[in-house]
Amino acid sequence: MKIKETEKSIVVSGVECLDLDLTLDCGQAFRWERCEDGSYCGVAGSNFLNIRKENGDLIFENTDIEVFNNFWVNYFDLNRDYKAICDKLREDSLLSSTIDEYYGIRILNQEPWEALCSFVISQQNNIKRIKLIISRLCRAYGDDLGNGYYSFPSAQRLSELEVADFEALGCGYRAKYLEKLSKDVASGKIDLEKIKSLTLEEARKELLNIYGVGIKVANCALLFGFGFLSAFPVDVWMKRVMEHYPNGLPECFDGIEGIAQQYLFHWARNNIK
DNA sequence: GTCCAGGCATGCA
DNA sequence: TGCATGCATGGA
Numbered sequence: 001m002k003i004k005e006t007e008k009s010i011v012v013s014g015v016e017c018l019d020l021d022l023t024l025d026c027g028q029a030f031r032w033e034r035c036e037d038g039s040y041c042g043v044a045g046s047n048f049l050n051i052r053k054e055n056g057d058l059i060f061e062n063t064d065i066e067v068f069n070n071f072w073v074n075y076f077d078l079n080r081d082y083k084a085i086c087d088k089l090r091e092d093s094l095l096s097s098t099i100d101e102y103y104g105i106r107i108l109n110q111e112p113w114e115a116l117c118s119f120v121i122s123q124q125n126n127i128k129r130i131k132l133i134i135s136r137l138c139r140a141y142g143d144d145l146g147n148g149y150y151s152f153p154s155a156q157r158l159s160e161l162e163v164a165d166f167e168a169l170g171c172g173y174r175a176k177y178l179e180k181l182s183k184d185v186a187s188g189k190i191d192l193e194k195i196k197s198l199t200l201e202e203a204r205k206e207l208l209n210i211y212g213v214g215i216k217v218a219n220c221a222l223l224f225g226f227g228f229l230s231a232f233p234v235d236v237w238m239k240r241v242m243e244h245y246p247n248g249l250p251e252c253f254d255g256i257e258g259i260a261q262q263y264l265f266h267w268a269r270n271n272i273k
Numbered sequence: 274g275t276c277c278a279g280g281c282a283t284g285c286a
Numbered sequence: 287t288g289c290a291t292g293c294a295t296g297g298a
Contacts, residue, residue, distance in 0.1 A: 027279060119279075126278035129296055172294030177281085214281050235279035265279075 001078055003068075010060040010068050017082035019104025020053055026266050028224050029108055030118055030131045031138070031152070044075055045111060046143065046151045074109050082106060082259075089260050091252035094244055098267040105262050107223065112192040113185065114152040115225025116207075119217045120177050129170075136169045159186035177212025184210070192226075200228045223258040232257040237268040 004011040024032040024040050032042035039052030039059075049072065050061040060068055073079065086103065090096040110118075117137075122130045134152075141157050142150035159182045166175035184190045195206045203226060207218040215234075222231035232249070234242065241264045253260045 120281095122278090123280040124278060124293080125280090125295080126297075129278075132296080167294085170295060173281090173292090174294080212281065216280060220279065233279065236277090237279070269279095 003065075005065055008061060010063065010065060012058040012060065012078070013056065015058055015076075015078055017086060017104050018058065018076065018078075018106055019102075020051065022102055022105045022266065023076075023108065026105060026262065027127050027269075028262065029110060030127070030134045041149070043138075043145060043149050043151055044108075044114075045071060046145070047071055048145050048147075048149050077106055077109055085256050085259055088252050089256065089263070092250045092260070094267075095260060095263055098263045102263060102266050105259075105266060107229065107259055107262060109227060110225045111152070112196060112221070112225040113155055116192070116210075116213075116217075116221045117152075117158075117178065117181065119220040119224070120181060120212050121171060121174055122220070123174065123212075123214075123217055125174075133170050140169065155182050155185035158182035174212065180211050181213075196226050200230055203228065204231075223261070229256050229258045232261050235265075237265055237272070240272050241265070241268045 001015055002013045004013075020038075020040055021034070024042070025034065029042075029044075031044070032040045034040055035050075037052070039050055039061075041048070041050050043049075047063060047067055049063050052059050052061075060072060063072065086099050090099055118130070118134055121133050125133075138150040138152055141153035141161070143153075144150055158178070161179065161182065163175045163179045166178045171178060181190070185192060190206075190210065195203045198206065200222065203222060204218050207213050207221060208215065213221070219231045219233035222228040223233060232253075238261065249257060249260075
């Protein structure tokens with residue numbers, strides 16, 4: 001990876017396997033918008049970013065080198081060798097063709113709190129509406145970052161709300177889950193940083209104790225927010241995919257089950273019914 | 274109008 | 287432990 005600072009942007013070359021459309025709009029993160037020029041605008045943490053690809057280079061705009069180094073490198077997982085990971089996953093025949101078709105899906109390192117909230121909202125819901133609800137939530141209770149962009153509201157802020165406030169955002173029956181989750185995280189009863197330091201099994205057990213968090217939401221939070229690449233979420237789409245693996249997951253998935261899952265999820269959404 | 278979506282808690286056997 | 291049921295809402 002080579003990094004070059006210009007007057008307005010940061011130009012990163014030598015990053016393999018990062019397709020912005022596939023990575024930012026594949027149902028793992030819900031706050032990126034595709035602009036007319038093909039670039040993406042979004043917020044993560046308290047940082048706004050515009051990112052695009054040009055001749056294979058990644059162009060980061062509306063950020064600075066310090067935030068890039070301290071935040072975006074980790075967010076986009078730029079130091080991980082995804083090419084080697086994809087080569088390993090190609091040992092599976094279904095994934096081999098899937099990776100050829102959708103090469104460039106990465107797993108983003110999102111913040112635990114945002115990921116957990118987002119996937120509580122995601123249950124029994126479709127991606128378009130998940131985005132709609134999260135957008136309303138940020139606009140109503142996040143910090144104003146300018147130009148119509150808002151940060152994801154903190155647990156502290158959301159702990160001030162009542163169930164009816166979440167219902168007003170369109171959260172439906174998930175409102176009561178979010179209300180309790182916000183208060184428990186804000187009070188320290190649930191310690192997300194501590195959960196991040198546990199083993200996968202221990203962390204999953206902790207998340208499953210949370211009201212409104214079952215196995216699917218737990219695995220999504222673990223994969224997308226807590227850095228566990230072995231987590232393997234199975235939703236309605238992945239249940240259809242699992243018919244292709246009657247004997248369990250192949251050995252080449254070991255340690256990178258979550259990345260395999262994201263390719264299969266994308267394949268299923270585009271190819272099944 | 275009906276069906277479905279990155280499911281979960283609850284009650285009951 | 288496993289299975290049936292109700293649950294909010296917006297888009298297709």
